[in-house]
Amino acid sequence: MSTSLHAHVVEHLGSRIVGGQIPRGSILLAAELEEKLQVSRSVIREAIRVLAQSGLVTSTKRVGIRVLGAESWNPYDTQVIRWRLVSEQKGTQLRSLTELRISVEPMAAELAAEVAPENMRKELMMISAQMSHYGRQGDLHKFLELDIRFHSLVLAASGNEMFANLATPIGAILRGRTELGLMPERPHEEALLWHQSVSDAISNSDSAGARKNMESIMRRTHNEICSLWEGQPRVFVDPPKEPR
Amino acid sequence: MSTSLHAHVVEHLGSRIVGGQIPRGSILLAAELEEKLQVSRSVIREAIRVLAQSGLVTSTKRVGIRVLGAESWNPYDTQVIRWRLVSEQKGTQLRSLTELRISVEPMAAELAAEVAPENMRKELMMISAQMSHYGRQGDLHKFLELDIRFHSLVLAASGNEMFANLATPIGAILRGRTELGLMPERPHEEALLWHQSVSDAISNSDSAGARKNMESIMRRTHNEICSLWEGQPRVFVDPPKEPR
DNA sequence: TGACACCAATCTGTGCAGGCATAAAAATAA
DNA sequence: TTATTTTTATGCCTGCACAGATTGGTGTCA
Secondary structure, three states: OOOOHHHHHHHHHHHHHHHOOOOOOOEEOHHHHHHHHOOOHHHHHHHHHHHHHOOOEEEEOOOEEEEOOHHHOOOOOHHHHHHHHOOOOHHHHHHHHHHHHHHHHHHHHHHHHHHOOHHHHHHHHHHHHHHHHHHHHOOHHHHHHHHHHHHHHHHHHOOOHHHHOOHHHHHHHHHHHHHOOOOOOOOOHHHHHHHHHHHHHHHOOOHHHHHHHHHHHHHHHHHHHHHHHOOOOOOOOOOOOOOO | OOOOHHHHHHHHHHHHHHHOOOOOOOEEOHHHHHHHHOOOHHHHHHHHHHHHHOOOEEEEOOOEEEEOOHHHOOOOOHHHHHHHHOOOOHHHHHHHHHHHHHHHHHHHHHHHHHHOOHHHHHHHHHHHHHHHHHHHHOOHHHHHHHHHHHHHHHHHHOOOHHHHOOHHHHHHHHHHHHHOOOOOOOOOHHHHHHHHHHHHHHHOOOHHHHHHHHHHHHHHHHHHHHHHHOOOOOOOOOOOOOOO
């Protein structure tokens, strides 16, 4: 076993809960899991703690480990996102993430134009130049990696750690989009120019320009993939009753 | 003890790490923690698992439990946010959250106008009416609770669970703003009208209007509290090197 | 002498097994 | 209905064995 044992248990249970094989409301007993997964109590307990933190289960005395419904899951948990992306809720997850990035990336570009450190502005210029090159050449694989790097960099250059932290799931979206063949066989010239303009604007501290061009990119992105979740139902959670 | 033991340990260690009393790079030993906190190994281990998931520590054999720096912390973890809000990084945390809500709430309002269920539209109308009433009356406490409910509702009514999940930290921002006396002694008439207009627009499925008025609210909000983080340094994290 | 590869000691987290305490649901009595 | 007892699964503790990483020493060769 290379990775730790309890991580395997987390993976096993987490993917099954998110995937729907273990339906909401199920009651798991630590003793049963011990036997079924052939691990000791301590491993089970640590795994349950982790799952509880992600909002997948709660464990209460005398009743057991209750599996919670999707509305309790922490939607920013990277594992939850990963599990959802390979489940039937894939469409819903893609929609949420895409709406989030449409909201965030223009602001990130605007901020980056104001506060990005010099080396990041330089790297952005390099990346967008390479994107144009490989894009016109039709090298989709290389283009994808550059695209991911580009958007991650803009998010990081905003100096907002919450923005920066979205890089990984957004990268997953971009990968998924090309894997599903939702990318044109050769990037649109327009898109190449917009990326170029974003990095130009950031380099010139032109925050309005950075935002405007990033908004253009987001608009096209949305149009390209919104067909994926056509008809997927929306989830409405009751807002938290004022605690404390 | 009403709450569980391991939760106390998580709280103890987490708040100290985020608060800076336990500096990055420190090495904690499970045995020492056992003795210092007077709890057993199992409790320590479960707590460490939870802290590790939040990115506060990693534990490796032969070396111990290493305390990680702020760039590794999960910025969407509710506990991390809570701890940061009572630490010296309060300004940075407020800025990140505010920038995020400025990005997200206009989009949430726009979506809500398109997809919100009828009961949520109704409640929004009620809330905004009450906000006007108590606001003009100068009842800041009542106004605050309504304001929190209003924004939480819009986020929930967007049908995007990632948006909806921001309600709690955003509520914390709003509470903090009034506690710090950053609210005018009586809400501006303008702000009351904007809230009213947002709920009107959502009720009438006028997505453009909902967005526009929410943007106005966000602009004013930003101006009212951006003084809090004047001069706070920004954190630039390296974007994740493409995995897989 | 000095550089380097290799091996053994040691330290610390990880996992296992079993024990008792306790809280909360369920059943029973009042 | 209300109060009390019983039941039962989790919470917490402890002793032990193991795995894997660091460290230091040993030996070889240049």
